[in-house]
Each structure stands twice: as structure tokens, then as C-alpha cells.
Amino acid sequence: MQKLDFAIVVSKKDPAGMSISEQLRQLQQFPATIGDKKVDLFVKGQAITEVAVDDINADNFIFASKHVSKARVHSLSVHSIGNWSKVIGGGREKTLVAVPAALMKTCFKLLTVNAEKAKIDYEIILEATHHGPYLEKPVMFIEIGSDEEHWKDKTAGKVIADTILEAIKNISDTSEEIKTVVGIGGMHHAPNFTKVMLAEDVSVSYLCPKYMLESLDEEMLKQAIDKSKANSVVLDWKGLGKEKARIVDMLEKNGVNYKRTKDFA
Secondary structure: OOOEEEEEEEEOOOHHHHHHHHHHHHHOOOOEEEOOEEEEEEEEOOOHHHOOOOOOOEEEEEEEEEEEOOOOOOEEEEEOOEEOOOOOOOOOOOEEOOOOHHHHHHHHHHHHHHHHHHOOOOEEEEOOOOOOOOOOOOEEEEEEEEOHHHHOOHHHHHHHHHHHHHHHHHHHHHHHHOEEEEEEOOOOOOHHHHHHHOOOOEEEEEEEOHHHHHHOOHHHHHHHHHHHOOOEEEEOHHHOHHHHHHHHHHHHHOOOOEEEHHHOO
């Protein structure tokens, strides 16, 4: 089994993933060497949140898929995966999956640039950490939202494909300069953390939204910091609700440095 630097994974059951894979194959023959990185593209039969990758030997995984939104927002998004509490959509209970935070930030910034170049009206979103599958290696999701029409949008698929390939090519040039933080509070679609992701040298690894704060205990905080090698936390101050005092007390008790989203320009 060949050792890869990056594995790109899509599901046959996912129309956005299949659209993105089609665009990837038009741009690049796989398996590939991009820069000095060995990369391959894999199409799996299982649902994307339940995909098994035991047959793939890679250091990092990029899952390309659809995003579903009740608000039907047209979006291009990235997020880390795992469950802050019980299992919802695959993975393991109270378990976060390692995240390539620098790669995710690079993809986020490239999405803003590439979407503008393509002249498509999609919101660029950082989502809260959620769902599976569980992997032992770092994983990020990159998605098109949020309905059938947009999942199959070839222009959006090409923006994602361009972003993935460009991020892989350039990641080693910037990764060591990027500091990792854990985000806490706010909405699932995290508009207040967008400016953090667009800051020069900071990436949000995991994001625990307001609706999951009751599950954020010392164990989960430590797991998020340790797995992402974060050196601090960023708080959506107004998005902490009734948990604000408890969260701040927990951070201070454990000697965790924190800033607020408003501290970022």
C-alpha cells in the first residue's frame, strides 16, 4: 500500500462529492505528485460520514461532500469533525478527530479568493465541529451547500477542486507559521470566526458552538487543545449565553489563554 501525504475522499452517495471529484479529475490525473506531495483520490460506496478508510495509507485526509442547511444558504464551507457529546452522524461519543488546522485555514482563504474569481454567489463558511467518521489521522471536510441544484453546480465544484489542489501544493510553505486556536461559542455557521480564519497567522481547529456548550467540560477542552496543539482559545463572547461564566472559569482554572472574536480585525 503506497504511503500518501494526502488522500481526497468522496462518496458515490454524495452528489456534491461526485461533482467535485469530476472536476478534480479534469484538473489532475490521479494518483499524483503535487509539488513534493503524493496525493490520490478515492471514491467510496458508504455514506460520507460512515466511510471506512482502513485501506488507505495517508498522513492527511480531505473529505469533499455536500452541506445540508435548512436555511438553504448557498455556501462553500470547511470544518473539523468529531462529537462533543453523543454520536450524531457517525464517529465516536465525546471524541474529536485530529484536524490539519493549517490546511483547513489555507483552504478557507483560497475559497474566498477562488469564489470571487469564479464570480459565484456563495457564502464562505467555517462550520462548527460535528459528525463522523472516526479516523486516527487528521481530517478536514470541504463542502458545497445546500441543495441539489448547488451540490451539482460544476462551477462550485471546480472552485472546491482548485482550492484543494492549490492548498496541497502550497501548504508546507505556510503551515509552520500558523498558530492554532480552539473556538468556543456562537452559531453553527460561525460568522464571528470568519475574521479569525482570515487573520494572517491563526487557524481555528475545533469549534464548539453555543448549542453544544453544556457538553464542553474539562475533558473535552483538554482533548481539543491537545489534539490540535492549540496555544489558546478564542471566545464568541456574546455567543456563550448562560455558559459564559462557567466557560471562563474553566479556562482560567486550567491556565488556558483566551481572546474574544472581536480582538481580530
